[in-house]
Amino acid sequence: MESSPRTDHQNGGGGAAVARPVPKAQAIADLWSEYLGAEARENDDFFALGGTSLAGIKIIDRLADEYGVRLSVRAFYLAQTPARVADLIAQGRAGR
Amino acid sequence: MTPGPVGDLDVDTVDLFDLDLYEHGDPHTIWDVLRAKAPLHHQVLPDGRQFWSVTRYEDVCRVLGDHREFTSERGTVPTHLGTDDPAGGKLLTSTDPPRHTRVRRAIGAKLTARAVAPWAETIRRTVVDFLGPALDGEVFDLADRALLLPAMVTGPLLGIPERDWQELVELTAMVTAPADPHFRHGSEAATLAIAHHELITYVTEWVRRRRSVGGDDGSLLDHLMHLRVDDAGLTDEEIALDGYSILLGANVTTPHTVSGTVEALIERPEQFTRALADPSLIPNLVEEGLRWTSAACNFMRYAVDDVQIGGGTVPARGAVVAWIGSANRDELQFPDPHVFDIDRVGAKRQVAFGFGPHFCVGAPLARMTLRIFFEEMLRRFGSIESAGAAQHLRSYFIAGMTHLPVVARKRPAS
Secondary structure, eight states, X not given: OOSXXXXXXXXXXXXXXXXXXXXXXXXXXXXXXXXXXXXXXXXXXXXXXXXXXXXXXXXXXXXXXXXSEEOOHHHHHHHOSHHHHHHHHHHHHTTO | XXXXXXXXXXXXXXXXXXXXXXXXXXXXXXXXXXXXXXXXXXXXXXXXXXXEEEXXXXXXXXXXXXXXXXXXXXXXXXXXXXXXXXXXXXXXXXXXXXXXHHHHHHXXXXXXXXXXXXXXXXXXXXXHHHHGGXXXXXXXXXXXXXXXXXXXXXXXXXXXXXXXXXXXXXXXXXXXXXXXXXXXXXXHHHHHHHHHHHHHHHHHHHHXXXXXXXXXXXXXXXXXXXXXXXXXXOOHHHHHHHXXXXXXXXXXXXXHHXXXXXXXXXXXXHHHHHHHHOGGGHHHHHHHHHHHHOSBOEEEEEESSOEEETTEEEOTTOEEEEEHHHHTTOTTXXXXXXXXXXXXXXXXXXOTTOOGGGSOTTXXXXXXXXXXXXXXXXXXXXXXXXXXXOEEOSOSSBOOEEXXXXXXXXXXXX
16 A cells, blocks of 8 residues: 555554543543534434534544544444444444 | 426425435426526525525626625535535635635646646546447446546546545545435435545545655645645645545546536437537537536525625525526526537536636646547547436536446447
8 A cells, every 4th residue: 555545444443552441422422522512412413413524533533542442434423423432432442 | 408398386385405306307497497587596494494596697606706795614515504614714615715816826826727738648548548448339337437537537637546546436426415325324414424534534644645755746635735825835634625625626527527418419419420520619519518517516605794686685694505507507698508509609608617716726627628538539439329217416516427328339430
């Protein structure tokens, strides 16, 4: 992949053996709230909260930093709620 | 597509965002009535969002052309109606003059007719390769194949390696027709967000890689990284956004102009024969094809203050959709507008590339590519026929086709 900027879109572990918090839906909702300018709750819909791809880019980066799991772009937007995103992170941790 | 009788259409119940109208029907039947009876049309969607529409040539040019009355900074794409563009003032298409003027000039320097002329022979070879399989005697799905044509043509110019073309074409198609079953992933909103995110990430990664490896291949993306506006470069975010916008603009319109113009020629063998006999008509064939297909069906602006237009008032902050597809069939500008005529006088007044400050920055490249396409097609094809039903894109933003099966026969050596 010499000159291709393709990125890996798979779910995958962050690798680092540091202690990472357990993904809790409300904590993820709080993180969303920082970028959406709206109060997010566990089962709120990302798009109904005014979510955009520019916010999504920042949220996926933050989730990767905090939980050590980089979510695929598709999985993140298709999950659409903090609760389901928490499940995805848990699955990513489990190496699925 | 020639409109049928419209009867007594009730303009108050017209739904201009009815996707079935674009996939299965004919929006010209509606636009014709709106131009005549309701040149400023107001619509409230079931979810409460509302927008005004202008359909006359003169009004469309005014909305697209005057940023003091109609701003681009809150977004210009109707699929985002009601949500202010988070990239406003950064993404070039969502930026008003004077900033827009300076950035556009810097980007456009690489895309003038003179600047793109040296690409002609490379493009010609690409077009010849593209047309080759159409002459093997089998059914050739022109609309489906053409989706990849702009990537083949502009990939080297942009600096995009061939292995990435297919995926980028799928992503850009998702942006333009998020409701089309060919491209949809989950909801429309999810489809749009996935495509935006992956395209912006693609450019960001491209830039990161280029910086770490160094060098400059003279590509358009390199140009974005290095251009200077007011003694400063673009920010990384602006580079990513404008790179995204260029990928989008390159990919999503030209294929539909190609397919739609070829379809018009299939339906009118006498026009095909004329073009075959006189290649000097090709530049006007291209203009008439642009007018006829109007692939970018509309763009949106927001009224800055209360504004009088089309015999009515758009309130301050109201969204206005300028229907380019309708303007290009305005009988006041184009006599017998629903006649496809490669000899049409004034075809070049079409506004398929938009109008005013945001006139398509890639227009010279698109015009050259279309001219070369039809030169090579007419040099090789003696005839072309339909081989099945065309399928139209499920989109009110981009007018185009997903399938156009054709059978072409070789032009006998003369």
